[in-house]
Amino acid sequence: MASVGGGTVEAATHSKFAATRVDGRKVVVIPPGAEGPVLWGPYQTLEPGRYQVTFQITPMAYAQPSDPCCEIDVTTNAGNKLLLRHDLSVRDVLAAGNRVAVTFEAGEVDRFEYRVHALGGAGFRVDYSRLAWPVDRPFDPTDIANSEVYAENSTSIDFARQCGAEMWLSGDTLFAKIDGVLFDIQCAGDIQVVGDIFQAREYDILPPFPCIAIDIGMNAGLASLVLARKPQVETVFGYEPFQTPFRRALTNFSRNPELANKLHPENIGLADRNEILDVKFDPQATINNSIRGVTSGPAELITIRDAASELGPKITAAAERGLGVVMKVDCEGSEFAIFDSLRRAALFPKIDAFMIEWHKWWSAELSQADLIAPLAEAGYVVFDRTHPADPWAGLLYAVRSARGGVA
Numbered sequence: 001m002a003s004v005g006g007g008t009v010e011a012a013t014h015s016k017f018a019a020t021r022v023d024g025r026k027v028v029v030i031p032p033g034a035e036g037p038v039l040w041g042p043y044q045t046l047e048p049g050r051y052q053v054t055f056q057i058t059p060m061a062y063a064q065p066s067d068p069c070c071e072i073d074v075t076t077n078a079g080n081k082l083l084l085r086h087d088l089s090v091r092d093v094l095a096a097g098n099r100v101a102v103t104f105e106a107g108e109v110d111r112f113e114y115r116v117h118a119l120g121g122a123g124f125r126v127d128y129s130r131l132a133w134p135v136d137r138p139f140d141p142t143d144i145a146n147s148e149v150y151a152e153n154s155t156s157i158d159f160a161r162q163c164g165a166e167m168w169l170s171g172d173t174l175f176a177k178i179d180g181v182l183f184d185i186q187c188a189g190d191i192q193v194v195g196d197i198f199q200a201r202e203y204d205i206l207p208p209f210p211c212i213a214i215d216i217g218m219n220a221g222l223a224s225l226v227l228a229r230k231p232q233v234e235t236v237f238g239y240e241p242f243q244t245p246f247r248r249a250l251t252n253f254s255r256n257p258e259l260a261n262k263l264h265p266e267n268i269g270l271a272d273r274n275e276i277l278d279v280k281f282d283p284q285a286t287i288n289n290s291i292r293g294v295t296s297g298p299a300e301l302i303t304i305r306d307a308a309s310e311l312g313p314k315i316t317a318a319a320e321r322g323l324g325v326v327m328k329v330d331c332e333g334s335e336f337a338i339f340d341s342l343r344r345a346a347l348f349p350k351i352d353a354f355m356i357e358w359h360k361w362w363s364a365e366l367s368q369a370d371l372i373a374p375l376a377e378a379g380y381v382v383f384d385r386t387h388p389a390d391p392w393a394g395l396l397y398a399v400r401s402a403r404g405g406v407a
Contacts, residue, residue: 017030025127025129031123038126046112048106048107048108048109050106054101055101056098056127057069067089069119070088070126071086072085072102083112084102150174157185157191174186179226180229183221189287197222211318212318213227213228214314219330221238241269241303242302280298281299290331290333291334308344312345326351326354326355357395368384380399
């Protein structure tokens with residue numbers, strides 16, 4: 001499988017030629033008669049195997065078929081080891097339908113470049129996006145450039161692909177498979193979630209014992225799927241109050257049937273009370289929807305339950321079976337009410353670890369200190385990764401210490 005190590009972002013790949021967008025695609029435009037390097041990188045690390053990379057090249061309309069167009073090559077060792085090179089005429093490019101695919105062999109784990117050089121002939125443009133893909137895969141990664149989501153988020157998506165994400169179009173739907181998890185991508189918010197979960201690995205916990213996981217703020221289900229793939233995690237209980245992301249989570253779960261028995265989603269939100277709320281929400285966003293609602297948009301009835309009443313029996317049952325409990329909390333401000341409920345019910349000593357995104361905008365009176373206090377009281381070691389310059393949210397991690405606290 002193709003993978004990219006080190007999280008290397010593609011370097012600036014054009015020195016004297018203009019980069020622009022055409023039909024939503026990032027391209028580099030080469031005027032007639034120009035010579036020199038056009039693209040280099042993306043420094044993609046590949047496992048041994050046979051790969052194909054496609055260069056999308058479009059000669060200018062008035063170019064003659066016999067005109068030289070460009071040189072393409074595949075190299076390793078920072079460009080010092082040449083695997084293949086082709087000098088292309090306009091005729092060659094047109095015969096390939098403007099999609100020149102080359103195949104090469106990776107004999108060992110290495111970093112590869114797919115470069116383009118202008119030859120001083122016809123003017124042309126070349127798509128910036130190009131990654132190698134195993135030849136036995138049933139799709140071409142360059143096809144995603146036809147996706148509207150890609151057009152609006154190409155930089156973030158290209159980085160995800162460089163970090164090992166498989167992405168392809170099926171009809172109008174952009175699919176991704178990362179770390180064995182299959183799901184769809186519909187909007188910029190999904191790209192942010194991909195970055196948080198699969199690149200920053202904010203919830204990549206590795207428990208040393210069998211446990212259950214609780215996902216509060218399930219969204220489209222990606223964190224639940226990642227947790228369910230952990231062999232130590234026996235069951236994932238997910239909570240999402242809004243219908244749009246909840247339905248998407250169910251669809252994503254169905255795409256990963258090998259995990260179905262572990263996943264137990266609930267279309268409810270958690271706080272410190274039981275009630276039904278009539279709130280406005282943004283149907284185009286699966287993140288940033290709070291149980292407080294937004295100022296405009298369609299209305300939805302959402303069910304809220306007291307966190308301790310809902311989670312207490314599950315946590316107690318896990319303890320009776322000798323299972324640990326890990327909890328992911330990302331619920332747009334409801335974390336404060338949830339913590340109040342857990343503290344009143346004395347449930348903190350029964351939970352082994354927390355992974356929390358807390359939200360600064362919820363109230364000027366509340367901060368991470370209000371979340372850290374009950375954790376410290378219960379004997380947790382807390383890691384506060386809140387960035388002071390972030391006006392919206394911060395990260396907290398907490399692991400219950402064996403040395404002290406409330407038993």
